[in-house]
Amino acid sequence: MEIFGVPSALLGSQLLVGLINGSFYAVLSLGLAIIFGLLNIINFAHGAQYMMGAFVAWIALTKFGVNYWVALLLSPLIIGAVGVVLERTMLRKLYKLDHLYGLLLTFGLALIFEGLFRDQYGISGQSYPVPDLLQGGVNLGFMFLPIYRGWVVVAALTVCFGTWFIIEKTKLGAYLRAGTENPQIVQALGINVPLLITFTYGFGVALAAFAGVLAAPIYQVSPLMGSNLIIVVFAVVVIGGMGSIMGSILTGLGLGLIEGLTRVFYPEASAVVVFVIMVLVLLVRPAGLFGKA
Amino acid sequence: MNNTNSMFARAMPLLLGALFVIGLVAPFAVYPTFLMKILCFGLFACAFNLLLGFVGLLSFGHAAFLGTAGYICGMLVRDAGVTPEVGIVGGTLAAGALGWVFGVLAIRRTGIYFAMITLALSQMVYFIVLQWKATGGEDGLQGVPRGHLFGVIDLSNNLAMYYLVFAVFCIGFAIIYRTIHSPFGQILKAIRENEPRAISLGYDVAKFKLLAFVLSASLAGLAGATKTLVFQLASLTDVHWHMSGEVVLMTLLGGLGTILGPLVGAATIVSLQSELADTVGSWVTVIMGVIFVICVLLFRRGIVGELQALIQRAGIR
Numbered sequence: 015m016e017i018f019g020v021p022s023a024l025l026g027s028q029l030l031v032g033l034i035n036g037s038f039y040a041v042l043s044l045g046l047a048i049i050f051g052l053l054n055i056i057n058f059a060h061g062a063q064y065m066m067g068a069f070v071a072w073i074a075l076t077k078f079g080v081n082y083w084v085a086l087l088l089s090p091l092i093i094g095a096v097g098v099v100l101e102r103t104m105l106r107k108l109y110k111l112d113h114l115y116g117l118l119l120t121f122g123l124a125l126i127f128e129g130l131f132r133d134q135y136g137i138s139g140q141s142y143p144v145p146d147l148l149q150g151g152v153n154l155g156f157m158f159l160p161i162y163r164g165w166v167v168v169a170a171l172t173v174c175f176g177t178w179f180i181i182e183k184t185k186l187g188a189y190l191r192a193g194t195e196n197p198q199i200v201q202a203l204g205i206n207v208p209l210l211i212t213f214t215y216g217f218g219v220a221l222a223a224f225a226g227v228l229a230a231p232i233y234q235v236s237p238l239m240g241s242n243l244i245i246v247v248f249a250v251v252v253i254g255g256m257g258s259i260m261g262s263i264l265t266g267l268g269l270g271l272i273e274g275l276t277r278v279f280y281p282e283a284s285a286v287v288v289f290v291i292m293v294l295v296l297l298v299r300p301a302g303l304f305g306k307a
Numbered sequence: 308m309n310n311t312n313s314m315f316a317r318a319m320p321l322l323l324g325a326l327f328v329i330g331l332v333a334p335f336a337v338y339p340t341f342l343m344k345i346l347c348f349g350l351f352a353c354a355f356n357l358l359l360g361f362v363g364l365l366s367f368g369h370a371a372f373l374g375t376a377g378y379i380c381g382m383l384v385r386d387a388g389v390t391p392e393v394g395i396v397g398g399t400l401a402a403g404a405l406g407w408v409f410g411v412l413a414i415r416r417t418g419i420y421f422a423m424i425t426l427a428l429s430q431m432v433y434f435i436v437l438q439w440k441a442t443g444g445e446d447g448l449q450g451v452p453r454g455h456l457f458g459v460i461d462l463s464n465n466l467a468m469y470y471l472v473f474a475v476f477c478i479g480f481a482i483i484y485r486t487i488h489s490p491f492g493q494i495l496k497a498i499r500e501n502e503p504r505a506i507s508l509g510y511d512v513a514k515f516k517l518l519a520f521v522l523s524a525s526l527a528g529l530a531g532a533t534k535t536l537v538f539q540l541a542s543l544t545d546v547h548w549h550m551s552g553e554v555v556l557m558t559l560l561g562g563l564g565t566i567l568g569p570l571v572g573a574a575t576i577v578s579l580q581s582e583l584a585d586t587v588g589s590w591v592t593v594i595m596g597v598i599f600v601i602c603v604l605l606f607r608r609g610i611v612g613e614l615q616a617l618i619q620r621a622g623i624r
Contacts, residue, residue, distance in 0.1 A: 056419045107604060113419055114365045115603050118559065121552055122599025129592030242430075245548065249427040252420060282438060289431035293412055296424065300415035 020278055026157030028274045034163055034232065036270015037170035038225050040263045042247045044174055045221035047256040048181070051194040052214045055105065055116025061244025062127035063219050067093050067226025068235045069131060072142050082145035082231075089227045090220035097219030101212050124241070131237035139234020166228050173224060174263045181259055190214065249292045255305020265303060319566070326567075330473050339469040340537070341581065345574045346476040347534040352557040352569030353483050354526035359555075360564030361487055362519045363499035367422045367551050368409060368429030369527050374546030375432060376402040376528030377535040381448040382441060384536070391454045391462060395475070395532045402528020403521050405432070410520035414513055417502075426548060433546045447542035451535055468537060475533050479526050484566065486522065495519055527554075556595060559602045562609030571610050 042060060049057045057063075070089040074080035080088065100123065108115045144162045151160040181187035192200045193210055201207040226240075233239055247266075254265030269288050277284040295303060333342055351373055358364045380398030383389050389397070413424045436442045443449065453462035462468045486492050497505045498512055506512050535541045544550060553576065561572025576595075583591050602609070608616060 050419075056423065104600070104604060111607075114422065115607070117365070117419060117422060118555065119600060119603040121555075122596045122603065125552070125596030125599060126593050127596075129590065129594075129596060132592065133589045241548075245426055245430045248423040249430075252416070252423050252427065285434045285438075286431045289427050292424070292427055296412050296415050 022156045023158070025278055026154075028278045029271060030157070030159065030163055030274075031277070032271045032274020033167055033267070034270070035273060036267040037167050038229060038243070038266075039247055039250045039270050040174050040266030041170050041221055041225040041228075042244070043250045043254065043262045043266050044177060044259065045218040045225075046247065046251055047259065047262045048177070048190075048221075049215055049218035050256050052190065052197075052211055053101075053105065053109070053116070054113050055108070055120065056113075056248075057215075057218065058117055058120035058244070059100075059124040059127065060120075060219075060222050060247070061240030061242075062124040063093055063097065063222040063240070064226040064229070064243065065131065065237060065240035066096075066127060067223025068142070068230040068233075068239065069135075069226075069237075070223070071227045071230050072140055072235045075142065076140075082227075086224070086227050090223040093223035093226075094216040094220030098212055098216040101215040105215065106208075106211075128237050128241060135237060137236060137238060139236035139239070142230035142235055144231045162231055166232065169228060170225070173221070177221070178259050178263065246288050249288050253288075253292050253295045253302060255302025257302075258304040261302075261304025322567075327477070330477075334466055334469045339465045341577075343469055343472045343537045344534075345570075345577050346472050347530050347537060348554075348557065348573040348577055349570040350476050350479045350533075351527050351530040352554050352561065352573045353480060354523045354530065355554045356558045356563065356565075356569040357483050357486065357526070358519060358523040359558060360568075361492065361499060362495045362516060364414075364516065364520070365422045365555070366409075366413070366425040366520075366523070367548070367555070368425035368427075368432075369524075369554050370546050370548060370550035371409070371429035371432040372402040372406055372524040372527035373531035373534070373550060373554075374436065374541070374543075375405050376531035377541035377545050378436060378442050378448055380532035381451040381535045381541040384454055385448065385451045386441075390458050391456055391471075391536055394454075394536065395529065398532030398535070399525050399528045402531065403525035406521045406524020406528075407517070409524065410517045414516045414520065426551065429546070429551060430548060433543070433548070436546050437543065442541075445543065447540060448535070449540055451539045451541065453536050453539060462536065472533055472537060475529060479529050480570075482522075482526065487566070491515070491518075552599075553595070556599055556602070558609075560598060560606075560609055562611030562613070562615075563607075565609065565611040565615065568609050568611035575610070 042064060046057055046060055049055065067089045070092055071082070071085035074085045074088065075082070104119060104123075105116060108119060148162040148165050151158050153159075179187075181190055189200065189205055189210060193205075193207055197207050229239070250266055250269055251262070253269065254261045256262065269291065272291065273284055273287055276287040283290070299305075351369070355366065355369050358366055376398035378398075379401040380394040383397045384391060384394040409425060409428050412428065413421050416424060437444060453468060455461050456467070456471060460467055460471075462471060487495075494505065494510055494515055497508075497510070498515060502512060531545060534545075557572035557576050558569045559572070560575060561570065562568025579594070580591060583594060587594070606613070
């Protein structure tokens with residue numbers, strides 16, 4: 015079976031890879047958008063925190079025999095707690111300054127984290143086994159679907175839509191949205207905004223770590239796994255605009271799929287296609303697809 | 308305040324003159340290659356500072372200009388066989404053209420988005436350099452000959468090369484100094500301080516930002532092209548985002564928005580890296596990160612900025 019002269023199995027598997035990448039883009043850009051909404055900073059350390067999430071899972075498995083499912087919960091908690099400490103001790107001091115300082119601080123933190131892990135584990139990747147429950151695959155007729163990869167997409171989407179639900183439909187989310195609009199008034203209404211900010215940062219970071227654990231069995235767990243990814247995610251964020259939660263999710267998934275298609279039809283361009291789309295969007299709609307002008 | 312400012316203005320030509328003399332005699336006291344590295348990165352950081360320190364635009368993609376100019380200069384000199392000065396001019400023009408493309412796209416957004424766009428665009432340049440055959444991919448462009456300046460002066464002599472680099476630095480620095488102190492520079496500062504007000508005064512802010520961006524990119528390219536001749540090599544590290552981060556760090560550490568800060572910052576970082584490379588190995592990245600964090604949290608004025616503040620306080624008393 016062929017579609018546009020391409021075997022359907024090839025097309026299907028590249029689209030699946032695209033969908034998986036898109037899921038990671040979605041989770042990571044969602045985290046960036048939430049943090050940006052309330053803290054007004056771009057968390058450059060997001061890629062490093064994603065990497066640390068994967069490493070915590072790997073260390074937990076190899077050193078302490080903690081299985082995948084526990085790590086999927088534990089790693090975001092640990093890295094999220096690290097995020098809370100960072101917010102309390104460092105980021106907090108920068109809110110009154112130009113937003114660029116937040117970017118520079120988190121860039122410095124990213125260098126520290128990456129350097130530390132590189133010193134400890136080198137640049138070669140460590141492999142993380144696929145958990146027993148999710149091994150094997152199913153034949154869908156037109157392509158072969160490894161179960162773990164399907165699980166990644168489902169898990170990532172569940173977390174994305176869960177986050178969307180919390181922010182758009184619950185009382186806590188209402189506080190968060192109000193805090194994004196006008197923190198002073200929300201504070202005047204008796205809501206502990208500094209605490210809200212701290213937990214928002216912790217939550218955004220935890221999302222990155224969660225993505226890291228999901229990625230561990232697919233990609234090699236390496237100190238540099240986050241830094242190249244995060245730059246693509248920045249482009250995703252520029253394309254989507256950070257104004258809307260659903261916008262971040264859809265843009266992330268869509269760009270992943272486009273990247274997958276490019277890999278089938280014009281592989282040389284697959285590394286830059288997201289950036290090319292960013293250029294086009296900037297020319298046509300500078301505020302981003304879902305951004306407010 | 309005004310008194311101390313005019314004191315700085317009076318002292319500045321003296322200070323610059325003294326530095327010029329030091330620059331002339333330095334290669335007899337210090338290893339010339341090391342000095343050339345400092346001057347190249349110093350010019351790179353000064354060019355970057357023109358944008359961040361005086362217009363308030365944080366470009367996280369300046370490595371693209373440094374690297375592109377380096378590669379173009381290297382290809383011109385090695386593969387097309389032109390003389391080194393043509394290579395430097397060619398590299399600089401290429402960086403300026405690339406700067407125009409980056410600028411047109413990036414000034415459509417401000418603040419954090421500006422930084423992210425420049426970073427993403429420079430990553431695109433990185434991938435192109437990586438995949439294009441003419442650039443040598445992961446090996447980089449090796450064995451670039453220094454050649455004969457104007458076809459006459461043999462640059463394989465380290466001292467001759469040093470004075471070329473010194474002249475290039477002085478020209479670049481003079482352009483930046485002149486720009487900052489011109490009416491154009493005043494408008495740039497006005498944009499930095501209050502963009503809506505500059506717009507309401509009738510200035511075409513986008514045009515000024517773009518001009519400043521192209522100028523900064525060209526000068527970064529000038530540094531990159533010269534650096535390729537010095538080390539006879541253009542490599543992927545020059546276009547990598549780490550390099551973009553490094554120039555931010557040099558500028559921040561030396562003193563954002565000060566005239567000499569970037570040079571001081573570049574000298575500090577380059578010395579630190581060459582000291583540390585032998586002793587701590589891969590910890591260099593960690594130490595750079597720590598300096599970054601300290602600068603942002605506690606030391607935002609940088610070395611030169613702190614010194615100026617110190618002198619100012621002494622002057623008021």
